[in-house]
Amino acid sequence: MEEVRVFCPATIANISCGFDVLGLALDSVGDEMVVRKTIKKGVFITKIDGQNLPLQTEKNAAGVAGLALLEKSNYPGGFEIEIYKKIKPGSGIGSSAASSAGAVWAMDYLLGHPFTKTELVTFAMEGERLASEVAHADNVAPALFGDFTLVRSYTPLDIVPIKAPEELYATIIHPQIEVKTSDSRKILKTTLSMETAIKQWGNVGGLIAGLLQNDYELIGRSLEDHIVEPIRSILIPGFDKVKKASLEAGALGAGISGSGPSIFALCRGRDNAENVARTMKEVYVNIGVEHDIHVSKINHEGVRLV
């Protein structure tokens, strides 16, 4: 095999109570990427379609992630990458993670799977370091494993895959505004009260139990965030209205995707997710916010061949 074409899923990180630890992969929202072996050593981005992103390897998340893999491999050649970008950078659904995860998954595939998934996560994290200055795993882990993932620990890296119930869908609305990642980080507090922290880990436990036991109501009750959402939502136009409308339309829960500005809702079944999408859209039409909207099943495998 000399060339593969892969689907690289968009992802939702910071799922409500699971700030910095819980993410999920989407099934029908994502980029495509063609990766082919080259005789020349190195990683070469030969084409980026759909977005204006740097072609230089060292300035591109896929390039940097690929170089990290190549460095740990005994493969004497290199790779060419074409990126067909559909996820908008800065939307909060893991644009750089899709590129990073897709690149390393495809390279590992072409080399005959020399690496574990967790090793692929560590390579893809280098792409995240380039994109956001922090080598975080909460988008690249679900992009590579599929379903939900829990980043239990970074030292050592411990990724816990959590299977999503079959009927779980996500609805995402992306308001076309720019929130600087540095602003959404600066606005966060660095300490919190024990009381609030206890609520948060009660909800993390509830969410994991709900997912693993197919208990949709428990998933819904656990989608609470007493720490980050009250602060970051200030930067997202109409957040409270969109969330309220989603819940009234039957969503299990809703929150900020990644560091925003996208807002996600989790729903039981496609019909409900579509219904929630219509309601979210209505809110943004009424207050005059340009937006994209996505409805997707949860992805059960992560990056995959097209």
Place this chain on the structure above:
Amino acid sequence: MEEVRVFCPATIANISCGFDVLGLALDSVGDEMVVRKTIKKGVFITKIDGQNLPLQTEKNAAGVAGLALLEKSNYPGGFEIEIYKKIKPGSGIGSSAASSAGAVWAMDYLLGHPFTKTELVTFAMEGERLASEVAHADNVAPALFGDFTLVRSYTPLDIVPIKAPEELYATIIHPQIEVKTSDSRKILKTTLSMETAIKQWGNVGGLIAGLLQNDYELIGRSLEDHIVEPIRSILIPGFDKVKKASLEAGALGAGISGSGPSIFALCRGRDNAENVARTMKEVYVNIGVEHDIHVSKINHEGVRLV
């Protein structure tokens, strides 16, 4: 049915990362209690065997919990209670919770189950309020539900039962020293860093996933507490040595039971739990600390008929 005899399990609360939310019930450590109907309205403690505890209803955890149930019931009579106390008060394995939970479970049984288990938890919490000034649920919930329980929320009360893997055992060592609950509470900090809190909820998620997926290694890796254990362990003689010895003897993890002074270890299989017990004992024999030791399977049903 006019009278029942029940087994009231000891419980471990504050399981490592699950401070204030996660507890478990023991299978072979606990009190017994006889509860019988009376024509006279009220709750009457007629006998306490094994410990010197108050017989006055309003000063006894079982009495207060029973009164809370009676108040919500339309039963015109009352109950007599005999308590055969085997759990030492102040040992940190839910002595008052066993009495409170046993009393309300037996009364509900004698009345033909008018209440849900969560309602029984709310009654038993009144016994905890008497015993420790805080109406906490993290011992009475596992005492009533069995297995592990997660107190996801207090407002409203939301108890999530978490089934324990079949081969999971607990070893508990109780150093015969007094730690005042008020001291073990005062010593805690009221704020913490986001960084530490994130580690803690990553571990809570990992522990729940490990329990529900029978992944003993993940259970072990998740039994970390970066917040409470480093502080409260100061009050427990030889804590670090006992913990280290347990892990070296193959325990999955170890920590403080409740607010101490008991130390628990979770183990895979009875043989390992017995082995860990011997190692723990050796530490206390060497440093000259009087102690009790218990080995128990995890209890899958909570309070039960004898």
